[in-house]
Amino acid sequence: MEILTWTYLLVGLSFALYIGIAIWARAGSTKEFYVAGGGVSPLANGMATAADWMSAASFISMAGLISFAGYDGSVYLMGWTGGYVLLALLLAPYLRKFGKFTVPDFVGDRYYSNKARVVAVICALFISFIYVAGQMRGVGIVFSRYLEVPIEWGVVIGMCIVFFYAVLGGMKGITYTQVAQYCVLIFAYMVPAIFISMQLTGNPIPQLGLGGSLEDGVPLLEKLDGVLADLGFAEYTSGRKGMGDMLMITLALMVGTAGLPHVIVRFFTVPKVKDARLSAGYALIFIAILYTTAPAVAAFGIYNAINSTAEKKLDELPNWIATWEKTNLIQIEDKNADGKVQYLADPKANELTIDKDIMVLASPEIAELPNWVVGLVAAGAMAAALSTAAGLLLVISTSVSRDLFKTFKPDISEKKELQIARLSAAGAVILAGYFGVNPPGFVAEVVAFAFGLAAASFFPVIILGIFSTRINKEGAITGMLVGLVFTIGYISYFKFISPELNTAEYWWWGISPEGIGSIGMIFNFICCYIVSKYTPAPPAHVQELIQEIRIPRGAGKAHDH
Amino acid sequence: MTDRQSKSSAYWKKNLQTLLFLLAIWFLVSFGFGILLVEPLNAIKIGGYPLGFWFAQQGSIYTFILVIFIYVVRMNRLDREFDVNED
Numbered sequence A: 001m002e003i004l005t006w007t008y009l010l011v012g013l014s015f016a017l018y019i020g021i022a023i024w025a026r027a028g029s030t031k032e033f034y035v036a037g038g039g040v041s042p043l044a045n046g047m048a049t050a051a052d053w054m055s056a057a058s059f060i061s062m063a064g065l066i067s068f069a070g071y072d073g074s075v076y077l078m079g080w081t082g083g084y085v086l087l088a089l090l091l092a093p094y095l096r097k098f099g100k101f102t103v104p105d106f107v108g109d110r111y112y113s114n115k116a117r118v119v120a121v122i123c124a125l126f127i128s129f130i131y132v133a134g135q136m137r138g139v140g141i142v143f144s145r146y147l148e149v150p151i152e153w154g155v156v157i158g159m160c161i162v163f164f165y166a167v168l169g170g171m172k173g174i175t176y177t178q179v180a181q182y183c184v185l186i187f188a189y190m191v192p193a194i195f196i197s198m199q200l201t202g203n204p205i206p207q208l209g210l211g212g213s214l215e216d217g218v219p220l221l222e223k224l225d226g227v228l229a230d231l232g233f234a235e236y237t238s239g240r241k242g243m244g245d246m247l248m249i250t251l252a253l254m255v256g257t258a259g260l261p262h263v264i265v266r267f268f269t270v271p272k273v274k275d276a277r278l279s280a281g282y283a284l285i286f287i288a289i290l291y292t293t294a295p296a297v298a299a300f301g302i303y304n305a306i307n308s309t310a311e312k313k314l315d316e317l318p319n320w321i322a323t324w325e326k327t328n329l330i331q332i333e334d335k336n337a338d339g340k341v342q343y344l345a346d347p348k349a350n351e352l353t354i355d356k357d358i359m360v361l362a363s364p365e366i367a368e369l370p371n372w373v374v375g376l377v378a379a380g381a382m383a384a385a386l387s388t389a390a391g392l393l394l395v396i397s398t399s400v401s402r403d404l405f406k407t408f409k410p411d412i413s414e415k416k417e418l419q420i421a422r423l424s425a426a427g428a429v430i431l432a433g434y435f436g437v438n439p440p441g442f443v444a445e446v447v448a449f450a451f452g453l454a455a456a457s458f459f460p461v462i463i464l465g466i467f468s469t470r471i472n473k474e475g476a477i478t479g480m481l482v483g484l485v486f487t488i489g490y491i492s493y494f495k496f497i498s499p500e501l502n503t504a505e506y507w508w509w510g511i512s513p514e515g516i517g518s519i520g521m522i523f524n525f526i527c528c529y530i531v532s533k534y535t536p537a538p539p540a541h542v543q544e545l546i547q548e549i550r551i552p553r554g555a556g557k558a559h560d561h
Numbered sequence B: 001m002t003d004r005q006s007k008s009s010a011y012w013k014k015n016l017q018t019l020l021f022l023l024a025i026w027f028l029v030s031f032g033f034g035i036l037l038v039e040p041l042n043a044i045k046i047g048g049y050p051l052g053f054w055f056a057q058q059g060s061i062y063t064f065i066l067v068i069f070i071y072v073v074r075m076n077r078l079d080r081e082f083d084v085n086e087d
Helices: A003-024 A030-038 A042-053 A056-098 A103-110 A114-146 A151-201 A220-230 A243-259 A261-268 A273-309 A319-325 A371-408 A414-437 A447-467 A473-497 A513-533 A540-549 B003-036 B038-042 B051-081
Strands: A330-332 A352-354
Touching (some): A030 A151, A030 A261, A030 A371, A042 A151, A042 A371, A056 A103, A056 A114, A056 A261, A056 A447, A056 B051, A103 A114, A114 A414, A151 A273, A151 A371, A151 A414, A220 A273, A243 A261, A243 A447, A243 A513, A261 A371, B003 B051
16 A cells, blocks of 8 residues: 555544544543543553653654754753653652642642732643644644645644544543553554664664664664764764753753643542552653653664765665655755765755654654554654643643632532633634644744743742742742743743854853753742741641641542532 | 651651652762763763763663652552551
8 A cells, every 4th residue: 555545544543543532531520621530540641641741742853853962862861751750759649639630729729829829820821832832733744744735734633633532521531542642652653663773783672772783793872973973973972062051951851841730730630649659650661661762763863864875876865865855854955066965064065954853754764664654653643742732732721711710700610610611622722723823933942931931930839839838828929930030031032032142152151041940940949938938937727738738648539629 | 746746747757768869869860870970981881882871861761760669669668657548
């Protein structure tokens, strides 16, 4: 069968599966809509968390990012997995014991203040919108590349699917579709990785293949270091970023991961505190399968790309180059007219430009795998984008219906609240779709925002809310605002106001905008502490609440107080 | 202080000790071996991997999983020991 037929078949089948699950898992109550009734098993929740977490960017772009960054790409690998340690040890069990539905719920109750709640809602909405627009764009790109439909139509089709199961099923529908989506995406990621690892190193396990040797007995990484150095690039296994910047970016990504509302909310869905801890462990295993394979895909990809193009005659290039040249993801320009391709660090002499997304998207063709694998990768990328989009839409709709509506109009009926939740999910899908079709030019730029803001706003006040009995509402509100304003200010300055100054020389303390969330977080901690010290301690019922959440016994299913 | 209160504060203290110990490991394998000490560790080779690079792109992630599961086992034991478990 043709590639296109396979792709239609596999993507179509996976969509049918998601819709089938959505119909089976319809939400009947607000509790089912917000936290899937609180009865999800830790294993299923771990899988759903993994699918929720791994977005189109993790699936399509991360390996390519590491291909070109080499050792420096480790910040993403450590940052996006290390956050789960913080989540498991410092947040998930206590928030599960607290037992309500959202992060602003916790902030509002623990800091006995609707002002604090509103600040938290605004952060949650902002972070989730930034993220979801990128996912919709990802859906559109996958559609246009593999199914040859215009990006706009791709976004609309994606919107309809997400609309169907997020609006109908709420958290319950989303959780069980995410379990299916995880299976699709991990299978699609591993199949080409295993084959390429076999071809290059003879070892079918990519994690071992990365440390393995090529046919001539030279270790892959050593060979890659040499090849890149010859072409004028930095060695693959050594870094170019400053050590301080590496530390700060890794920290910001870790803390940001632990502070993302769509990840935290997943731990409200399991029955017990014990399950929340275990579930974070399962989630990290499922995530690690992809995250330890990605650096292997990265190294194999860049090695293959250089090997099959550098100094090769233009008319003897492999077929996949021509296929992907059509999409502009690979560009070749014979500048010195010698009929061969030169890949060099010097931009004036370099003749080959490779987009980072190629390392995953073209991997089945590079490895000369059968046509069905190409269709599988398309279905996998789609699963990654849709699962993350759905999780984010739920946070948005919950924030509107519960954190805003219910707070200021506490007497609305459950039926009405569910209606509002569904309506706001629908509104969010349409808005996200709009941004997917007309992406603001800065979508890629603002990803740093999402992590920086989560790190600088939520993380410190949640941690202090659990581990300190002295931090009060004045401290928390000041802390969140200072962290937010500082981080937004710094990122906006270097990304939008004066992008020409965005170099190490002008950064404060040599920290790039990607890593500044760490500093925002520290400021947040300091403000919380100092302001709380000079203002009255939290009232007795809050002290009791804190003692209560520190002890596992007595956690009912997530409930409405 | 009632008996229940002193028991729960002892539980909390044990919990914090566990956290500090596990977070120290978390810090050591990622920020320590993966970033701060990466250069000296790269002089050691394991198979085709320079050791520092291995920690940054593989080893730290495996250790993170281990850290969470040690936490799960240890906390379940603590919960029973202090009679604050859920079942």
